Amino acid sequence: MDKELFHIIGVTLRMSFFSTLISCIIGLPLGVIIETGRFRGRRIMKKTAGTLMGLPPVVAGLIVYMLFTKYGIFGSLGLLFTVEAMVIAQVMLITPVVICLTASVVSVSGKNLSETAKGLCLSKSRSLLLFIITNRKALLGTVLTAFGRSIAEVGAVSLVGGNIQWKTRVMTTAILLETNKGKFSFALALGMVLLLISLVVNVLASLLVKGEKTDD
Amino acid sequence: MIELKNVNKSYSERTVLCIDSLEIKKGERLSLTGANGSGKSTLLKIIAGVIPYNGKVNVPGRVLYMPQKTVLFDMSVLHNVTYSLTGKRKEKEEKAMEALRKTGLSELYNKNALTLSGGEGARLALARILVNDCDVLLLDEPTGAVDIEGTEIIENAVKEYSEKNGCTLITATHSPLQAKRLSRRVIMLEKGEIAEDCTPEELLLNPKTDFGKKFVSMWRY
Numbered sequence: 001m002d003k004e005l006f007h008i009i010g011v012t013l014r015m016s017f018f019s020t021l022i023s024c025i026i027g028l029p030l031g032v033i034i035e036t037g038r039f040r041g042r043r044i045m046k047k048t049a050g051t052l053m054g055l056p057p058v059v060a061g062l063i064v065y066m067l068f069t070k071y072g073i074f075g076s077l078g079l080l081f082t083v084e085a086m087v088i089a090q091v092m093l094i095t096p097v098v099i100c101l102t103a104s105v106v107s108v109s110g111k112n113l114s115e116t117a118k119g120l121c122l123s124k125s126r127s128l129l130l131f132i133i134t135n136r137k138a139l140l141g142t143v144l145t146a147f148g149r150s151i152a153e154v155g156a157v158s159l160v161g162g163n164i165q166w167k168t169r170v171m172t173t174a175i176l177l178e179t180n181k182g183k184f185s186f187a188l189a190l191g192m193v194l195l196l197i198s199l200v201v202n203v204l205a206s207l208l209v210k211g212e213k214t215d216d
Numbered sequence: 217m218i219e220l221k222n223v224n225k226s227y228s229e230r231t232v233l234c235i236d237s238l239e240i241k242k243g244e245r246l247s248l249t250g251a252n253g254s255g256k257s258t259l260l261k262i263i264a265g266v267i268p269y270n271g272k273v274n275v276p277g278r279v280l281y282m283p284q285k286t287v288l289f290d291m292s293v294l295h296n297v298t299y300s301l302t303g304k305r306k307e308k309e310e311k312a313m314e315a316l317r318k319t320g321l322s323e324l325y326n327k328n329a330l331t332l333s334g335g336e337g338a339r340l341a342l343a344r345i346l347v348n349d350c351d352v353l354l355l356d357e358p359t360g361a362v363d364i365e366g367t368e369i370i371e372n373a374v375k376e377y378s379e380k381n382g383c384t385l386i387t388a389t390h391s392p393l394q395a396k397r398l399s400r401r402v403i404m405l406e407k408g409e410i411a412e413d414c415t416p417e418e419l420l421l422n423p424k425t426d427f428g429k430k431f432v433s434m435w436r437y
Binding site for chain 1: 261264265266268278279280281282283285286287289290291299300344345348350354
């Protein structure tokens with residue numbers, strides 16, 4: 001079981017890391033653009049992202065399931081019941097959260113920073129980078145929230161991952177399985193491990209911020 | 217030449233700027249003065265192209281703009297200045313150090329910008345601008361929260377830069393005396409409209425409008 005447990009932890013971390021990474025690559029710039037940009041459809045985009053924050057995980061899982069099932073649009077890729085499909089479902093769930101939280105962080109300094117960047121004739125990519133650098137400490141909270149949601153998610157990943165032993169079983173689906181089997185103490189122990197992982201990630205993140213020199 | 221025709225800016229049906237016609241020659245040094253809410257910052261923002269407006273504005277060349285509420289970046293003083301530059305790191309740093317020397321901040325180059333005082337921050341914001349080349353330089357109250365010594369450093373750096381580059385300089389200021397030190401033409405705005413357009417000396421000695429007289433009288437004593 002020890003070996004399997006480490007495998008489950010490995011799959012959980014892999015899935016959470018990549019889904020958080022992809023969500024942040026998409027969501028951080030989009031959040032900045034939505035908050036500071038001046039273009040048509042900005043409000044609709046913001047509202048849509050806000051609405052999708054409440055997307056039920058099983059619905060996200062169902063959409064990905066339908067897309068990647070044998071007769072789905074992407075069925076030929078054969079991704080259903082793989083970690084990749086789980087990551088895709090997670091990205092669907094987490095990206096709106098990253099967008100909305102980033103927009104909220106940026107809104108505090110957004111207008112003045114935007115004017116400062118434009119005044120210096122910075123390119124769009126340099127401005128975007130500046131927004132992320134300037135708000136990096138607050139944005140770290142966004143990344144941690146995304147990671148937290150990813151690692152704790154069960155509905156979507158069990159639907160598209162299938163909870164297959166040695167393949168797509170993650171901490172949450174394992175807890176669910178052990179609970180259904182009546183092994184409550186083991187399920188609880190798995191839950192503690194999940195919490196411990198979350199704690200380690202949070203501590204590492206706070207050390208990263210604390211470790212930053214005040215004088216560059 | 218910078219040209220503005222029938223420029224209008226409103227916020228929620230409140231008109232904050234209404235200019236029929238304004239021309240600013242290439243290389244001219246102009247100050248905008250007036251009370252709070254007279255439209256100085258709005259006019260600068262329109263020329264800088266950072267806010268939408270109604271009307272026609274033609275600004276040829278590269279425009280640099282230092283907003284009133286300029287934001288210092290959460291990085292070192294040196295990196296603040298090099299951030300807008302392109303090219304090799306060493307060259308960028310040499311240029312930045314030169315700008316920092318001119319603004320009296322060279323000794324603070326490795327400090328985080330957010331640890332600077334208000335006056336030092338204003339000088340850093342200026343150094344960040346002056347390290348670049350431009351055709352039009354727009355400064356919105358660059359000495360708003362700066363002491364006398366800092367004001368002198370900023371004014372000297374601005375004058376040296378504009379003389380060396382031959383750029384058009386437009387400065388928003390509350391002080392007609394600063395307008396006199398920095399420019400050869402001054403425009404006084406009142407409720408978003410041009411109330412006076414003259415030399416700083418004329419404004420100080422012989423203002424034409426009642427508002428101009430009242431505004432200037434406060435600076436005489």
